[in-house]
Amino acid sequence: MTLPVDTLTPEAVAPFGWLLGKPYPEAANAVAFTNAATDFRREHLFHPGEGGEVEVLWVSYRNADPTVDTLERHLLTQQAVVPLVGGIVQILATSLPDGTPDLDCLRAFSVPPGMGICMKPEVWHATRSTGSTCLMLTRPTTTVDLIGHMAHGRTPTETELHDVQGIRLASAPI
Numbered sequence: 001m002t003l004p005v006d007t008l009t010p011e012a013v014a015p016f017g018w019l020l021g022k023p024y025p026e027a028a029n030a031v032a033f034t035n036a037a038t039d040f041r042r043e044h045l046f047h048p049g050e051g052g053e054v055e056v057l058w059v060s061y062r063n064a065d066p067t068v069d070t071l072e073r074h075l076l077t078q079q080a081v082v083p084l085v086g087g088i089v090q091i092l093a094t095s096l097p098d099g100t101p102d103l104d105c106l107r108a109f110s111v112p113p114g115m116g117i118c119m120k121p122e123v124w125h126a127t128r129s130t131g132s133t134c135l136m137l138t139r140p141t142t143t144v145d146l147i148g149h150m151a152h153g154r155t156p157t158e159t160e161l162h163d164v165q166g167i168r169l170a171s172a173p174i
């Protein structure tokens with residue numbers, strides 16, 4: 001399957017989570033402020049899952065391989081990824097009733113610096129980039145669990161990984 005890399009819109013991201021970096025809200029009841037010197041607005045109320053804390057992670061991505069052979073998902077927490085330097089391509093899929101990725105709704109989005117995506121728990125994902133430094137919001141127990149898996153081969157309990165075949169991005173990550 002050749003996967004087009006789409007532009008971020010709130011609607012396109014909605015099945016998977018929330019677009020971060022939307023235009024300044026016009027709604028009268030928006031939690032927002034603007035003046036000549038600054039503006040700020042509530043983008044999202046992040047939730048790390050029951051009993052979780054919010055963890056700020058600094059993540060570098062440098063896998064530019066357009067082929068995607070593994071997706072992962074976090075079972076407890078939302079996860080926000082915001083490129084600061086260098087863009088990413090975020091590959092996303094929801095789950096079938098059996099928990100495996102629903103490849104019929106597989107999407108890829110180009111995420112430039114200054115925008116981001118907050119994924120719902122259990123959203124399958126992978127990330128490609130020629131080089132990006134990102135701010136990530138996640139959950140400490142999920143991070144430690146993932147390190148245990150990636151560094152020491154332990155079976156993760158808060159993350160699932162799933163092998164996929166024949167998925168290739170239509171355009172190489174920037």
Ligand SMILES: NC(=O)N[C@@H](O)C(=O)O
Pocket residue numbers: 057059072079125126127138143146
């Ligand atoms: N640290 C961490 O959780 N990383 C992964 O989830 C990822 O998507 O990069």
